[in-house]
Every structure is written in structure tokens, then in C-alpha cells.
Amino acid sequence: MLTLSGVAKRYPTGDRALTDIDLTLPNGQVMALIGPSGAGKSTLIRCVNRLVEPTQGSILLEDTELTKLSGHKLRHARRSMGMIFQEYALVDRLSVMENVLSGQLGYVGFWRSFLRRYPQEAVVEAFRLLERVGLTHAIDKRADALSGGQRQRVGISRALLQSPKLLLVDEPTASLDPKTSRQIMRLIRELCAERDLAAIINIHDVALAKQFADRIVGLRAGEIVFDGDPSELTSEILTTIYGEEDWDTTPEPMDDEVSDDPRDTASYGAAPAMAVGGGQ
Amino acid sequence: MPVSTSPLGQPIWRRRTTRAQWLQYLAWLAGGSLFLLCWKLISDNTMWVFVEDAGRQGADLISRMTPPEWGYANVLWKPMWDTLNIATLGTALGIIMAFPVAFLAARNTTPHPLIRSAALVVIVSSRSINSLIWAMLLVTILGPGVLAGIIAIALRSIGFVGKLLYEAIEEIHPTPVEAISATGASRMQVMNYGVLPQVMPAFAGISVYRWDINIRESTVLGLVGAGGIGLQLNASINSLAWDQVSVIFVMIFATVLVSEGISARVRHAII
Numbered sequence: 001m002l003t004l005s006g007v008a009k010r011y012p013t014g015d016r017a018l019t020d021i022d023l024t025l026p027n028g029q030v031m032a033l034i035g036p037s038g039a040g041k042s043t044l045i046r047c048v049n050r051l052v053e054p055t056q057g058s059i060l061l062e063d064t065e066l067t068k069l070s071g072h073k074l075r076h077a078r079r080s081m082g083m084i085f086q087e088y089a090l091v092d093r094l095s096v097m098e099n100v101l102s103g104q105l106g107y108v109g110f111w112r113s114f115l116r117r118y119p120q121e122a123v124v125e126a127f128r129l130l131e132r133v134g135l136t137h138a139i140d141k142r143a144d145a146l147s148g149g150q151r152q153r154v155g156i157s158r159a160l161l162q163s164p165k166l167l168l169v170d171e172p173t174a175s176l177d178p179k180t181s182r183q184i185m186r187l188i189r190e191l192c193a194e195r196d197l198a199a200i201i202n203i204h205d206v207a208l209a210k211q212f213a214d215r216i217v218g219l220r221a222g223e224i225v226f227d228g229d230p231s232e233l234t235s236e237i238l239t240t241i242y243g244e245e246d247w248d249t250t251p252e253p254m255d256d257e258v259s260d261d262p263r264d265t266a267s268y269g270a271a272p273a274m275a276v277g278g279g280q
Numbered sequence: 281m282p283v284s285t286s287p288l289g290q291p292i293w294r295r296r297t298t299r300a301q302w303l304q305y306l307a308w309l310a311g312g313s314l315f316l317l318c319w320k321l322i323s324d325n326t327m328w329v330f331v332e333d334a335g336r337q338g339a340d341l342i343s344r345m346t347p348p349e350w351g352y353a354n355v356l357w358k359p360m361w362d363t364l365n366i367a368t369l370g371t372a373l374g375i376i377m378a379f380p381v382a383f384l385a386a387r388n389t390t391p392h393p394l395i396r397s398a399a400l401v402v403i404v405s406s407r408s409i410n411s412l413i414w415a416m417l418l419v420t421i422l423g424p425g426v427l428a429g430i431i432a433i434a435l436r437s438i439g440f441v442g443k444l445l446y447e448a449i450e451e452i453h454p455t456p457v458e459a460i461s462a463t464g465a466s467r468m469q470v471m472n473y474g475v476l477p478q479v480m481p482a483f484a485g486i487s488v489y490r491w492d493i494n495i496r497e498s499t500v501l502g503l504v505g506a507g508g509i510g511l512q513l514n515a516s517i518n519s520l521a522w523d524q525v526s527v528i529f530v531m532i533f534a535t536v537l538v539s540e541g542i543s544a545r546v547r548h549a550i551i
Contacts, residue, residue: 049462078464089459093477102473106464113469155459162463 001027001198002048002166007057009043009222017043018222021057025166030192030199032213032230034206036242040222041202045168048200049081050074061166079106082159084188086171088151090158092144096135099143099154100126103161122161129157133187149180153187160191167192167199174204181205185212206238345526352524356512356531362426363508364535366501367494370433375487378438382445388457389449389475391467403446406439411497415506429506433494440490448482449475484550492543499532 002025009018017040025031033041046052048059050066059066061077069077082103090099104122105113112118118126130136133153138146143154152172159167169188173181185201189212192199203209209216210230218226218233218241226237235247282294296304383389385399415432422428457474465473502510509528516524 051458051462075464075466078462081462083459083462085455085459087455089455091456091460091473091477093480094473098473102460102465103463105460105466105469105473110466110468110472113465114472158459158463168462 001025001062002200003058003060004048005058005060007044007047007054007059009040009047009052010055016222018047018054021222021224023217023224023227025198025200028192028196028198029214030189030201030212031215031217032209033200033202033217033219034204034209034241035219037204039219041219042170043222044219045083045170045200045202048166048168049078049083051083075106079162080165082162082164082167084152084155084159084167084169084172086174088148088155088175090143090151090154092142094143095139096130096141096143096146096154097126097139100130100157100161103158106162126157126161129160132191133157148176149184152176152180152184156184156187156191160195164197167197167201169199169201171202171204173208181208182211188212206233341522344520344522347523348526348530349521349523350527352527353531356509356528359502359507359509359512360531360535362429363498363502363510364495366426366429366433366506366508367491367498370430370498371437371487371491371494373430373434374437374490375441377434378441378445379483381438381442382449383471383475385442385446386449388452388454389471399442399446403439403442406435406437407443408439409436411436411494412500412504415501416504419505424505424507426507429498429501429508432501432506433498436497437490437494440493441486444486445479445483448479448486452478481550485547488543488546488550492539495539496536499535 002023004021004023007018007021007023008016010016021044033044035041043052047054048061048066050069054067057067061080064077066074066077091102094102098116101116101118101122102113103126104118107122108118127136127139130139133156135150135153135157138150143151146154167188172184172188176184185208188199188201191197201209201213210233213230216226216228216230216233217224218237220241225240226233238247239245282297282300284292286292381399381402384391384395385403387396390396390399411432414435415428418428418432422431452475456478457470460470460474498508498510500510500513502508502512503514505511509532513525513528516522516528
């Protein structure tokens, strides 16, 4: 559904962030993008929704060529790409509900959004999403009153209210503790399965990437150096991606929850309540 | 590097090298000499005969100002009310005009660099002219009265509010703005959801602060005929009615004190 061909990005400062990226993401696939800081992971996903302008190459989302769009058409295309951020990127002084409803901004006109008169279906969907991520009690709170894990759930709800086909996820767990990280990753994974969404997830934590992704792409200095199944990711490959390191002694913070199965939707009901406590 | 070795072989560290230290002494000497030279110049140009009886003149002025003619206060309520209106309406008008100008002037919200330059010119020209001078110009154009005062205060406030607000806009967190743009929001929606909530506390604080300043500034606008209590002040000084002047001073002092209290309380409540 998403095809990048020959995508490159050179910043005005002369830094080459990406060189000649070719990548195809099929429907419903959750892909983890790993690589050292500065490898171009953030630039890559920002090129897709054009928060960063790629300098060359083409990006096709289904049949739309994204790199040529501007104005109204770009806004239209952005609606189908939900983005989730590292520092949550919520608007602190707005309420949780307003933050979630801002996912609808691409669909409603200025005055409706200014007066907070959203279509009833959007409001119903927002309530449903907040219930799904376990935040019904926090609807009227200000976004800055929530804990990290809760804020990321608001960010996820906002992205999903866009009814996207694709999720672009930038370091969703980098500011979270190990337990909340896994709960957030599991939530993203489940929501992708429920709604048949494809996702690109930038992530630093190789263990999490292996556990929750269908496919792993390794980026180093703006080039793809690995593309394959999580099980193929060996110490040698990690060395090509990140450089020399003794990979086997990397501590894996996995021991607190034994029954961590990414597809274990049945046990989900209890998870949000725990996340509320765990994230604070 | 001012690091050397002592005879005992231990490293010695000083803040400056010997050369830098001497240069610094020299700089202090030059600065001190300049100050004394200026002092002498001013002293030569002062007519000391007038200064010598300053104490007597001051005491004389105070004796003429006291006791204040309290009955005169009854005449002052109306001009004082005018002064408050000039300050409040002028501030409101200034804020309304400064708000869009600030968004055009901030690097991260301006639609085009050329528009940004134009907005900055508006801000600088408003700031570079004092309200008293604005009032003088406007009294010539509009004739004397409260309207000239209101517009003078408004024009001066555009620059102050505009500058502080555009600086606040440039300091916002960029990620929420990115996130709102990523939803497919239009430019105006990004301003409304991403930028505005972030600058609201600064905006409210700046506005109240400017209102507070404007109360003080509007008390003198009458000196050039732009209405308010300054008109009375001017008249009383011209007729050497110093006991009335002291009533006006007390009144201005009380008003400024109250406005300062209100603005401090409002700012505290908002931020």
C-alpha cells in the first residue's frame, strides 16, 4: 500500500539524512524501523506525511503520489496517515477530549473546529476510542495532568480518529518505563490488527521491535542495511546496523511479565487499568 | 592558558594570564577616567547658583503644595474616569491590532518573509514613538480630547504587545504544531489548536501588564491636550496652584497603586 522508491533527503545544511530508500509496505503489516540515533528514521517517516520535504524520489500511498501534493490535496492525503510521537505531542492546555478530536481537523471546517462543534459521529467515535484505550475517566482532564503512558494513549486515539490507513509511529516508547512501553506497543499492535492498519514504527529498543513487529528494517547513515523477519536479526546484523558491541549481554527488561504475547487480546481488559497505575 | 608549574612541581591555575590581568586593570582605568571627564564637563555647564539654593526652592515648593486643597478632588473625578477609559479602551484597541500583527511577525507562523518584515516595521515604528508624542500628533490631526488619547495609547501598545507576543509565539513547542499539521488540519486550524493554546498565558499576562503601564502613561497625555487628568495637571501647574497639583499627584498615585494590585492579581490568576 505504501511504496517508497529512490527517496532521498538532503537538509539545507548539506547533511544527507537519507540516500536512495526503496521500501514497500504491504497492507496490514507492522514494520519496525531500527537504527542508531541520526540514522534518518524520523526523517524517513516525516517524508511520508511531508512534515519533511524529500529532495528526490517518489512515495506512493495506494494510488496517490504524495511528493507532488500541495495545499488542499496534501491535507486530504495526510488524513489517511495517523502519526504518533515520541513526546506524545499533545497540546498541554487543551483537554483530553479536545486533543483526541483534533484528529478530525482534516475533515471539518475552521469554524466548526473553532467552536468545537464536531459532527456527532466523530464525538461518538472519540468516546469509543477513549474507552478502548482505557481513558474514559480522564476525558475532561487537561492533557498535562496525565502520566506518560496515559498521554501516549491520548496520542494514539488522536491518530486513530483520523480513520487512517497507515500509522507513522515515531519512538512511541522512548519516554516511557519498560512496562508501560510494552503495554503501549501491544496496544498499537492490537489496534493495527483490529483495523487492518499498516504501520511504520521507529524504535530504539531492539527487543521490543523483535517482539511486536512483523518485519524489521535496519537503517544506518540514511541507507537500508537490513530488511527481514525479526527472527533473522542476529548479533552480526545488529553490528552492521549499530556498530561493534557485545550484543548478548544487553539487558532485556522482560522478566516482570511472563505472559507477554502480542496477540493475546483476551488478557487486554485488565491492561489499561494497570497502565494507569503503572504509568504514574 | 594561565597554567604554570610551581617550584615544587605542582600545577598552578590562575583565572587570567598576567597579560589579560593587566589589560583588565587598564580597561577599568580607562572607564574610570571617562566617567570623571564627563562629570567635569557637566559640572562646567551647570549654573551652580541655581543649584546652591535647591534646598530652599524645594522646601518652598513643598510648603506651597501643603496642605493639599482637598476640595479640588471633586473636580477631578470626571477627568480621572476619562484617564481610566483612555487606558482601558486604548489597551483593548491596541491588543486587537497587535494580535494579528504578532502572528505575521513570528518566524514560525508568518505566511511569507516579506510579510514578516512589514509586520516588524509596524512593531518597531509603534515602539519607537512614545505615547506622549503619538498624542501630540493625534491632537493636531483629530483635535484635543479623549479620542486622541485612546488612539495614542492604542498605537503605542501595538508595538509592545506585538513584540512580546511574537517572541512568545517563536518560543512555543514545535511538536504539538507538527502533530496538528499531521492530522491534515488547515493553516488556521493549526494556529487555533497548535499555537494559540500555547501562547494564551503569555498573551493574557502581556495584555494586563500593558494595561497597567497605560494607566500610568494616560495620566500625562492631558499635558498635550489628549484628555484625562493631565489636562487638570497642566492647568494647575500653569496657574501655579501647587496645592491643587499635590491633590492630583495623590490621586494618580492611588490609581496606579490600585491598578498595579489588580494586574498583579489577574496575572497570578491566569498563569
